[in-house]
Amino acid sequence: MELRELRYFLAVYETGSVTAAARRCFISQPSISAAIAALERELETILFVRHRKGVTATDAAVALYDRARRVVDDALSLKALFAPPPASEVTLGLMPSLDIPRVLPLLKPLTEAGDVRLFLVAADEPCDARIVARSMTDESEAFAPLWSEGYVLALPPRHELRLKPQVMLADLDGLPLIGRCNCENADQTGDLGFKPQIVAVATTEEWALALVEAGVGATVLPEGVVRADARVATRPLADLGLRREVGVAYRRADATSPAVTRILEAVGHAPPRKRAA
DSSP: OOHHHHHHHHHHHHHSOHHHHHHHHTSOHHHHHHHHHHHHHHHTSOOEEEETTEEEEOHHHHHHHHHHHHHHHHHHHHHHHTSOOOOEEEEEEEOTTOOHHHHHHHHHHHHSOTTEEEEEEETTSSOSEEEEEGGGOOTTEEEEEEEEEEEEEEEOTTOGGGGSSSBOGGGGTTOEEEEETTOTTGGGSSOOSSOOEEEEEESSHHHHHHHHHTTSOBEEEEGGGSOTTOSOEEEEBTTOOOEEEEEEEEEGGGTTSHHHHHHHHHTTOOOOOOOOO
């Protein structure tokens, strides 16, 4: 008597149909029928009466069911004793203005690890750690820097400002601009000496670049988020010394947690060492 035959018997008994049992077990109907026939020969009894609507269990099948159920459940529980531990969960928050080419290599060690299940959420949602600009962190968080970048002015392809050897902030006065509602340094650019002429507000970097390509206006954004194939002209702003430092922020209280350790290892930062007592 094989465990497989008992499994197929249980499927037929519980579904009342060879067809339904085959679907449940992901095998063909003849395989189910052959297993039941072999079981009936070994037990020297009839387990099911076939009819047009399915099968009806005999008294022998009713007597066998509880014991077969225990045998199969016990076998499954034995297998579970030696199963690998469930994957640990890691939740990483991402600010919306990150550039994909830089972020994907950081995620790869986590997505390829067989013992980690990665969840990605917005940077302001509950998470183990988050990749954000340093300006977005608070005193309760530690910060492991990843890269630093400046800001550029993105212009429509044929805009006259692209011909200037040097673009200044004053050149933005009266220039139609596309605002970025997810700008991480909005509080540091509030006083430009003039009131910007905002003609549109983009909710994502993709929308901001698309509107620039369409000629709606120009925008200022981190240099790394401009795609290599974007049909825009980019120029640094000579008198804008603004830069953003991007890194992994995590709660200091969670510095030695397994999730934070895995994230820091994935991005190339050694996890913080515990202090000796």
